[in-house]
Amino acid sequence: MAATLELMEVSVTFGGVAALSRVDLAIEEGELLALIGPNGSGKTTLLNAVSGQVRLAAGQIWYAGRRIDHLPAYQRSRLGIGRAFQQVNLFPGLSVAENLRLPVAARLGLGWRVWREAGGYPEVNRAVDDLLREFGLQDKAGVAVGSLAHGEKRVLDVAVALALRPRLLLLDEPTAGMAVEEVPRIAELIRHVHEKTGITVVVIEHRIDVVKALAERIVVLYDGRVLAAGTPASIMADKKVQEVYLGGLYAQRD
Amino acid sequence: MKKRGRLFWTAVSVLVLAGLVVFPTMWAPVWLLSLAGQIMAFALFAMSFDLLFGYAGVISFGQAAFWGIGGYAVAIASRAGGGAIATLLLGAVAGILLAAALGLVEGFILSRVKAGYFAMVTLAISQILLLLASSQNLRPLTGGSDGLNVYVPRFLLVGPATYYLLFAVLVLSFVVLYRFVRSPAGLVWRGMRENESRIESLGYNVLAYKVAVNVVAGMFAAVAGMLYMLVIQIATPELFGLSNSLDALLMVIIGGAGTLVGPVVGAVILVLAEHELSSIGSSVPFLSHWLILFGLMFILIVMAAPRGLMGTLDKIRDSI
Amino acid sequence: METFLTLLFSGLSTAALYYLLAAGLSLSFGLLRVLNFAHGAVFVWGGYTGMFVYQLTHSLALAVLAGTLLGGALGWVLERTLLRPAYGNIVVQVLTTLGAFYVLSEAIKIPFGPDQVGVGVPAFLHGAWMLRGVAVVKVNVLLVSVGLLVWGLGLVWLTRTRLGLIVRAGIDNPEMVMALGIPIRRVFTAVFAAGAALAALGGVLAGQYFGALSPDMGLQNMLNAFIVVVVGGLGSYNGTAVGALLVGLIGAFASYYLPSQIVGAVNVLIMALVLIFRPEGLFGEKEVVV
Numbered sequence: 001m002a003a004t005l006e007l008m009e010v011s012v013t014f015g016g017v018a019a020l021s022r023v024d025l026a027i028e029e030g031e032l033l034a035l036i037g038p039n040g041s042g043k044t045t046l047l048n049a050v051s052g053q054v055r056l057a058a059g060q061i062w063y064a065g066r067r068i069d070h071l072p073a074y075q076r077s078r079l080g081i082g083r084a085f086q087q088v089n090l091f092p093g094l095s096v097a098e099n100l101r102l103p104v105a106a107r108l109g110l111g112w113r114v115w116r117e118a119g120g121y122p123e124v125n126r127a128v129d130d131l132l133r134e135f136g137l138q139d140k141a142g143v144a145v146g147s148l149a150h151g152e153k154r155v156l157d158v159a160v161a162l163a164l165r166p167r168l169l170l171l172d173e174p175t176a177g178m179a180v181e182e183v184p185r186i187a188e189l190i191r192h193v194h195e196k197t198g199i200t201v202v203v204i205e206h207r208i209d210v211v212k213a214l215a216e217r218i219v220v221l222y223d224g225r226v227l228a229a230g231t232p233a234s235i236m237a238d239k240k241v242q243e244v245y246l247g248g249l250y251a252q253r254d
Numbered sequence: 255m256k257k258r259g260r261l262f263w264t265a266v267s268v269l270v271l272a273g274l275v276v277f278p279t280m281w282a283p284v285w286l287l288s289l290a291g292q293i294m295a296f297a298l299f300a301m302s303f304d305l306l307f308g309y310a311g312v313i314s315f316g317q318a319a320f321w322g323i324g325g326y327a328v329a330i331a332s333r334a335g336g337g338a339i340a341t342l343l344l345g346a347v348a349g350i351l352l353a354a355a356l357g358l359v360e361g362f363i364l365s366r367v368k369a370g371y372f373a374m375v376t377l378a379i380s381q382i383l384l385l386l387a388s389s390q391n392l393r394p395l396t397g398g399s400d401g402l403n404v405y406v407p408r409f410l411l412v413g414p415a416t417y418y419l420l421f422a423v424l425v426l427s428f429v430v431l432y433r434f435v436r437s438p439a440g441l442v443w444r445g446m447r448e449n450e451s452r453i454e455s456l457g458y459n460v461l462a463y464k465v466a467v468n469v470v471a472g473m474f475a476a477v478a479g480m481l482y483m484l485v486i487q488i489a490t491p492e493l494f495g496l497s498n499s500l501d502a503l504l505m506v507i508i509g510g511a512g513t514l515v516g517p518v519v520g521a522v523i524l525v526l527a528e529h530e531l532s533s534i535g536s537s538v539p540f541l542s543h544w545l546i547l548f549g550l551m552f553i554l555i556v557m558a559a560p561r562g563l564m565g566t567l568d569k570i571r572d573s574i
Numbered sequence: 575m576e577t578f579l580t581l582l583f584s585g586l587s588t589a590a591l592y593y594l595l596a597a598g599l600s601l602s603f604g605l606l607r608v609l610n611f612a613h614g615a616v617f618v619w620g621g622y623t624g625m626f627v628y629q630l631t632h633s634l635a636l637a638v639l640a641g642t643l644l645g646g647a648l649g650w651v652l653e654r655t656l657l658r659p660a661y662g663n664i665v666v667q668v669l670t671t672l673g674a675f676y677v678l679s680e681a682i683k684i685p686f687g688p689d690q691v692g693v694g695v696p697a698f699l700h701g702a703w704m705l706r707g708v709a710v711v712k713v714n715v716l717l718v719s720v721g722l723l724v725w726g727l728g729l730v731w732l733t734r735t736r737l738g739l740i741v742r743a744g745i746d747n748p749e750m751v752m753a754l755g756i757p758i759r760r761v762f763t764a765v766f767a768a769g770a771a772l773a774a775l776g777g778v779l780a781g782q783y784f785g786a787l788s789p790d791m792g793l794q795n796m797l798n799a800f801i802v803v804v805v806g807g808l809g810s811y812n813g814t815a816v817g818a819l820l821v822g823l824i825g826a827f828a829s830y831y832l833p834s835q836i837v838g839a840v841n842v843l844i845m846a847l848v849l850i851f852r853p854e855g856l857f858g859e860k861e862v863v864v
């Protein structure tokens with residue numbers, strides 16, 4: 001099967017410091033891939049490079065047969081790359097429903113309509129209602145996002161990314177900062193979405209149990225390079241990975 | 255509860271509007287009509303700024319550039335045509351197009367710079383226009399620092415005719431702007447204010463939305479400047495001055511940013527205050543420095559009640 | 575040739591004036607991420623204080639000292655009252671410093687009136703030296719020397735002192751400095767006050783340079799200083815100096831060869847070009863977007 005996302009010798013630097021060095025990575029259509037690695041190893045930067053938040057210093061990124069590394073973020077989004085961020089990244093002054101209306105309107109190409117009220121498009125409302133129900137946020141539709149609980153914000157964040165109906169979903173630590181009892185809900189949600197829609201998912205995750213339960217393949221980043229890649233079993237058995245993690249470099253956070 | 259609130263506000267608006275339509279037929283001294291005219295022109299000006307600042311989250315200190323362009327377009331056209339309506343309309347159209355063009359240029363700069371920068375850039379641009387308008391070389395066109403008298407068509411000088419024209423334009427503009435801000439595009443603008451990078455990652459072209467909002471706000475500000483000319487009948491370089499840009503900002507902040515009604519309330523308060531305080535100031539010297547009081551009040555509002563009058567009212571109502 | 579040199583000197587002295595104003599703006603933006611719109615008003619307050627003290631004492635040194643100290647004090651108060659409660663909120667800071675600009679610009683009119691006033695200039699600064707047909711205006715020499723001195727001292731301060739190192743580290747990475755347990759808030763206050771003091775010093779010198787002051791000269795000078803900062807790159811120390819030179823010199827030559835109305839536009843044109851082709855400024859680092 002052909003790779004849907006391919007990174008070729010991708011390098012990213014911040015003020016001379018390399019955050020990614022010549023990363024090669026191919027991800028297949030429909031795969032659920034977990035990206036792990038110690039703090040500062042470049043995981044977030046890798047997602048940023050794919051979704052267009054940072055520029056490459058060198059290398060190429062191809063998606064669905066097109067070279068995308070020179071495209072602005074909004075065009076990559078329109079090609080079907082959806083993104084949720086490590087920190088909650090929503091529209092705090094808008095209501096939950098409005099937060100969902102934005103991606104839905106973007107998907108339906110309604111963003112330049114200037115006359116009818118935003119809440120007056122039946123196809124948008126239907127999609128928003130479905131999302132609210134699917135993510136258990138029905139009661140919160142009119143609430144300003146700023147006043148949601150943290151777990152709800154995280155759920156909404158994923159919902160906003162999914163509302164675009166991406167073909168490739170990039171999730172950056174979706175369980176970060178969550179209470180332990182909420183974690184299975186998110187993990188279940190990710191698996192459910194992946195199985196139902198068959199989209200490609202790349203998820204950064206620190207909780208190894210979640211990674212093992214979810215991922216079909218794991219890529220380990222270390223110091224801006226790919227240290228290892230393979231099935232969960234082979235990664236757990238990998239010498240270099242054990243060294244990096246058991247060598248005390250791995251600090252469980254949160 | 256919510257329904258009753260809406261009913262209440264609808265009733266209030268209808269009453270206020272009816273009052274504004276009816277009163278000039280009963281009592282219309284010239285000074286009052288002129289004051290009302292200034293308020294309405296500034297109200298539209300402040301509304302245009304609210305679109306930019308309150309909804310899209312863009313700080314500009316140069317909104318007066320558009321206000322002045324509108325003013326001079328009408329003034330120059332009225333002199334060219336000696337007050338003929340056709341030339342005046344032509345001037346108005348030219349002014350709006352010019353404003354749109356400037357909005358376009360500024361919009362591209364806006365998309366390249368950070369928040370505070372843009373305020374300075376727009377301020378600089380309006381200062382340049384001020385210099386140009388007062389320049390000796392352009393005196394034949396702009397009247398230099400003396401400014402230009404505006405020849406208002408005869409029929410507008412009859413009774414409250416100007417008042418009704420302004421009222422109609424203001425109400426119409428309000429309706430149009432109201433629809434804009436509640437539309438999907440308005441939602442994108444508000445989203446941009448809240449979180450620009452996420453808007454971009456949802457597939458919206460932030461550059462285009464910034465340019466668009468600056469153009470639209472600029473066009474409405476130009477129309478406001480034209481209305482102002484019909485009332486005060488002289489265009490001076492000071493139209494481009496920082497104090498006008500800041501007046502718009504002040505009105506929006508006092509009335510409540512992102513409410514569209516707030517700026518109107520702010521315009522009423524500020525124009526009345528300037529009018530009253532500066533006339534009292536001639537007898538009580540300290541009050542001629544009323545700008546100090548305004549500045550302090552402004553700081554206090556920004557720090558203590560950032561949602562302004564209307565926003566704070568909303569909040570109080572929500573909490574009851 | 576003589577014309578060229580005369581223009582060069584005059585350009586250098588405007589550059590020095592711009593530099594004094596721009597240095598504070600740039601530093602406080604680099605470290606505090608604050609655009610201080612009250613800066614121009616502090617400049618004016620410094621100028622009037624200097625004028626007043628000179629009238630009383632006939633000592634330029636005392637005038638400079640008083641103006642600079644007053645500027646520093648104003649900066650300290652502004653930082654404490656307006657900025658500190660709102661770090662991280664650019665909109666609020668821009669608006670409150672703007673309000674302060676209003677208040678200060680208007681308040682200076684109470685003692686000194688709204689119109690332009692003449693400034694006393696000591697005799698040793700009157701006139702010019704003629705060097706082979708080139709007029710070297712004495713006041714300009716003062717301006718350029720002070721500009722160079724401030725730039726040099728600043729450089730030593732930033733590279734050789736502990737506080738300077740903290741400031742530079744803070745510009746690069748404020749979170750890191752805070753994480754190291756350094757009381758960055760106090761550093762903020764100090765830097766902001768120092769920037770305001772420089773602006774006020776610029777005001778005193780501007781009074782000497784123009785021989786007159788008016789309450790509304792703050793705005794125009796602040797705009798020029800801002801243009802300098804944008805051209806040089808916000809937060810870049812040497813960039814600000816180069817920006818000041820560029821804007822000062824281009825302005826001097828433009829005012830000789832072009833009609834005076836256009837000169838005001840030249841600065842903005844320079845800024846527009848820089849913003850279009852290099853939005854981070856000539857020496858600014860590209861900010862990383864995330």
Ligand SMILES: Nc1ncnc2c1ncn2[C@@H]1O[C@H](COP(=O)(O)OP(=O)(O)OP(=O)(O)O)[C@@H](O)[C@H]1O
Binds near residue numbers: 019046086863
């Ligand atoms: N916007 C930025 N500006 C400067 N340096 C950055 C930026 N983003 C990341 N870096 C640096 O790049 C390196 C990789 O960071 P990145 O955020 O990709 O790591 P990560 O693997 O996501 O870490 P974490 O597990 O902490 O989220 C780090 O050294 C970081 O300091």
Ligand SMILES: [Mg+2]
Binds near residue numbers: 045
């Ligand atoms: Mg990360």
